Amino acid sequence: MDSIKLRRSIRKFDLSKKIPYDDLVLLCKYASYAPTARRQIDKEYIILDDENMINKMKDLPHGTLKYEDCNTYIVLIAKNPANLTIPGMEPIDLGMAAENILIKATEMGYGSCYLGVYPSEERLNIFNNLFEVKNGDFVFGIIALGYPLDEFKEWDKFDPNTIHHNKY
Ligand SMILES: Cc1cc2nc3c(=O)[nH]c(=O)nc-3n(C[C@H](O)[C@H](O)[C@H](O)COP(=O)(O)O)c2cc1C
Numbered sequence: 001m002d003s004i005k006l007r008r009s010i011r012k013f014d015l016s017k018k019i020p021y022d023d024l025v026l027l028c029k030y031a032s033y034a035p036t037a038r039r040q041i042d043k044e045y046i047i048l049d050d051e052n053m054i055n056k057m058k059d060l061p062h063g064t065l066k067y068e069d070c071n072t073y074i075v076l077i078a079k080n081p082a083n084l085t086i087p088g089m090e091p092i093d094l095g096m097a098a099e100n101i102l103i104k105a106t107e108m109g110y111g112s113c114y115l116g117v118y119p120s121e122e123r124l125n126i127f128n129n130l131f132e133v134k135n136g137d138f139v140f141g142i143i144a145l146g147y148p149l150d151e152f153k154e155w156d157k158f159d160p161n162t163i164h165h166n167k168y
């Protein structure tokens with residue numbers, strides 16, 4: 001089964017194991033291959049696997065996944081948004097990069113879950129401070145990664161009625 005169909009948000013991880021650092025670098029590398037508007041360079045990554053740092057996130061706003069339930073994250077940073085060739089495109093570029101990570105992680109047998117930061121002003125302030133992201137750069141989103149305890153079960157999201165031919 002292909003990893004695009006197989007990917008789902010995983011929120012239970014085996015905390016006794018940690019993804020090797022080189023694999024996390026590889027995931028960042030795959031994110032870098034995503035398309036960007038006018039080939040602009042607009043992202044960087046924080047590989048986050050330090051227990052003390054993750055502990056600091058414990059009481060921060062979160063969605064369904066609690067930060068302490070995962071031991072490894074890739075934090076996506078939008079870099080230099082004020083000086084881009086096409087300002088305003090960075091959320092699209094970063095979103096595409098995030099998907100590359102999710103799909104590649106699935107292919108490698110890792111579980112993943114995207115955690116939104118942008119565009120919530122509250123989360124942007126909190127996470128920019130926590131990771132010391134400055135000068136207009138910002139934390140776009142955070143990807144939880146680990147050895148999955150949830151099953152990768154394909155669920156059919158596709159509705160053929162969403163496809164139109166030549167006009168809407
Ligand atoms: C922009 C965005 C923000 C999200 N934020 C969170 C989050 O904060 N916490 C969480 O547990 N899941 C988060 N998710 C994951 C979604 O809940 C999940 O993708 C959705 O329920 C569909 O399930 P699936 O990923 O298994 O297909 C987010 C997903 C997206 C695209």
